Amino acid sequence: MIKLSVVIIAFNEEKNITRCLDSVKDVADDVVVIDSFSKDKTKEICLAKGARVIEHAFEGHIQQKNRAITQALYPHVLSLDADEALDDELKKSILHAKQNWQYDGYYMNRLTNYCGHWVRHCGWYPDKKLRLWDSRVGEWRGINPHDKYELFEGDKATGYLSGNILHYSFYTIESHIKQIEYFTDISAKALFDKGRKPTFLKLYISPVAKFIESYLLKLGFLDGKYGFEICKNSAWATKLKYHKLKALYKESGT
Secondary structure (H helix, E strand, O other): OOOOEEEEEEOOOOOOHHHHHHHHOOOOOEEEEEEOOOOOOHHHHHHHOOOEEEEOOOOOHHHHHHHHHHOOOOOEEEEEEOOEEEOHHHHHHHHHHHHOOOOOEEEEEEEEEEOOEEEOOOOOOOOOEEEEEEHHHEEEEEEOOEEEEEEOOOOOOEEEEEEEEEEEEEOOHHHHHHHHHHHHHHHHHHHHHOOOOOOHHHHHHHHHHHHHHHHHHOOHHHHHHHHHHHHHHHHHHHHHHHHHHHHHHHHHOO
16 A cells, blocks of 8 residues: 655635544545644644644745645645545545555546535536646646646556545635635736736636636536626636736836
C-alpha cells in the first residue's frame, strides 16, 4: 500500500477546517496545512488534529498549492481546500486506490453546498477534479485564482473514483458577492499580465451568454432560487472581470 500525503491551503478557515481534517483521517498517512498566517484559530485547530502547519505568505492560489506539494512527506498526494471534505464513498475509493495504485492521477467529482443547498446543475456538478496524483508527474497551472492540476505531457494514465468531494462554498449570498469582488480583481490582473484584451464580445456578450448557458442549457433553474442566484452572480462575475481588465488598460495608458 502506498503512503499518502494530504495537502491543504488555508487562511482564516476555523469554520471549515475541522470537517476537512476529520474527513481525511482514515486515508492520510501525513497531513500538511500551508497557512497564510490566519488571524483566527485555524492553526490551533490543525495542530490539535495532528496536522503539520507551515506558515507562508500567500502569493497566489497556484503558487501556494505548488508550494504545499513540496512540503508533503510522500510523493502520492491528495489535495483539498479547507472548505472541502470527503464523503464516505470517496474515502472508500481512495483507500482502494492506495491498496492498488494503477494510474498517474485520479479524477473525482465535487458536489457544492451553496447556502445549505446541494447544487446539482448550473454547470456546478459533476465538477470533475484531478485531486489525487503522483506529484512527480504534474503541477498546478491555470490563471489565478482558477487553478488546475495538470499532468506533464507524455504517456500519462488517469482513473476515476466514485464518491464526491463535498464543497461547502458559501453560507450566504453576500459572501458569494464578496468573493466575486476579490476573485475578479485577481482574474483581471492575471489577464492583464498575459496581454489579454477586453473586447466588445467579452465585455457585453460573454456575461449574457454565461447566464443563458448556466441557467438554461445547464439547467440551473432546477436548483430553484439558489440556482438563479448562482447563474446571475456567475454572469455578473464575467462582466465585472472584463470591466476591471478594461480599467487596468485605461490606467496603464495602453
